[in-house]
Amino acid sequence: MSNKQYCIALTVTYVPYIVSELPSNLVLKAVGPHLMLPTMLTLWGIVTTLQGIVDSYSGFLACRFFLGLLEGGVFPGLVLYLSYFYPRYKMNTRVTLFFSSASLSGAFSGILAYGIIRMDGVGNRPGWSWIFILEGLFTFLFGLSSYFIFPQSLDKTWFLSPEEKNYVKGKLLEDTHKEEEVFSWKEVLEALKLPQLWLLGMAFFFAATILFGLAYFSPSIIQGLGYTAADAQLMSVPPYAVACVVALISSFISDRYRCRGVVCIVSVLLCAIGFAIFLGSESKRVxxxxxxxxxxxxxxxxxxxxxxxxxxxxxxxxxxxVIAMGFIMGNSGGILATWLLGSLSPAPKYTKATITLLIFSLLAALFCVLNILYLWMANTRKAERRKTMNREEEAPGLGNHSACRLRNILEYFPQDIFIHSD
Incomplete structure (x- = not known):
């Protein structure tokens, strides 16, 4: 494929990916995560496998469309699913454990691709097709097995004893009040009015542009440093392995000290440092x-x-x-990343793209700072309201706008200044 064809194929993936995220998350509660998530994974595996047997560009585009349609709801769905089982102050580590598998798969996929691509000619198929076929089959089999693994809800979790279920329920009730049981369009509109959604959404957009640019083009970047295509796959392993370890450490710090905003800022500043070094040095090793x-x-x-x-x-x-909208804004950055590195900024230096991603890193940090300031002001207003009313006097159904429902949590965690109290 040409660079333009490759960019079109990635764009065709992102459009249904973005469109499916919000409906998927809203349907997930009605259908049940124990059915919806395994179904998306299983079908996703089938489509991935089919990518390995297509023999035309139009067939490949069709595969990419359905891949995006099925993949779009997985990440936001899993984040929502985890919130059914963990209180807020334990969520970051759990989300990172899931997401770090992406960076870990970035490491292992390089090793797998290095080995699988040498199957060139087996079954009269090129080596690249076996990457899709074998990894797609594994995903398909895991999707089938997850029908038997994923519990429908906390009450129906097969691997927890009644005592353990009660313990988890107690932790969740410490963290929040009993929420609505039925879907409400009013709550969808309320979510879209939240300033923190749009502030953090912009940070999502900039950070995701960086992530997708590196995810799709890091082997090409490494190949541009003088490595062969096969060796570039292998050399992409160490950065992803380090990313996995550091992400897990940072998530523990984020949960332990309630410093989501600080960790977000540090992460994008690390990106800025990396891009500045890449721009400023002529040494391939550097x-x-x-x-x-x-x-x-x-x-x-x-x-x-x-x-x-x-x-x-x-x-x-x-x-x-809110979860789905955040991912929609993030994945919109994926479309930009596809064209930014694929067509608008040529290899091997990718100078314009690197400068753009450096600026995006700083903008992501700026919006994280703005979000911290907004949430700090919101918490200050809540603290003032708590002086003049108690929980019984407050109107029901306020959700994260409630000033009184978090009093106990603030007593447990007085150092929390970076998270907007539910």
Whole structure:
């Protein structure tokens, strides 16, 4: 394929991906995550496998369309699903454990691709097709097995004892009040009015542009440093492995000290450092070393941003909408990244793209700072309202606008200044 054809194929993936995220998250509660998530994964595996047997560009575009349609709801759906089982102050580590599998898969997929591509000619198929076929089949089999693994709800979790279920329920009730049981369009509209959604959404957009640019083009960037195509796959492994470890450490810090905003800012500043080094050096080794900063920062930011987003919206329909909207804005950055590195900025230096991503890193940090300031002001107003009313006097159904429902949590965690109280 030409660069233009490759960019078109990626864009065809992102459009249904973005369109499906909000409806998928709203439907997930009605259908049940134990059915919807495994179904998306299973069908996703089938489509991935089919990418390995297409023999025309139009067939490939069709596969990419359905891949995006099925994949779009997975990440926001899993973040929402995790919120059914964990209180807010334990979410970041759990989301990062899930998301770090993406950076870890970035490491292992390089190793797998290095080996699988040598199957060139087996079954009269090129080596690249076996990458899709084998990894797609694995995804299909895992999707089938997840029908038997994913519990429908906390009450129906098969691997927890009654005592453990009661413990989890107690932790969730410490963190929030009982939320609405039925879907409400009013809550969807309430979610769209939240200033923190749009402030953090902009940070999502800039950070995701960086993430997708590196995810899709890091082998090409490494190949431009003088490595062969096969070796470039192998050399992409170390930055992703480091990113996985650092992301897990940062998520623990984020949960332990309630510093979502600080971790988000540090992550995108690491990206800025990496891009600055890549631009400023002519040494191939130094440029390769810069990827350890940019890739690590790129994989630190999204899980913390997703957790920060989910933490500050309730009840469930409002939270589902906020989570999906955050990912919609993030994946919109994926479309930009596709064209930015694929066509608008030529290899091997990708100078214009690198400058743009450096600016985006700084803009993402700026919007994180603005979000911290807004949430701090919102918490200050809530603290003033708590002086003049108690929980019984407050109107029901306020969700994250409630001033009184978090009093106990502030007693438990007085150091929390970066998370907008539910």
């Amino acid at each position: 440029q390769y070393g810069s990827l350890f900063f940019s890739v690590t920062g790129a994989y630190m930011a999204p899980p913390t941003q997703a957790t920060w987003n989910a933490n500050n919206a309730s009840p469930q329909t409002r939270r589902a909408t």
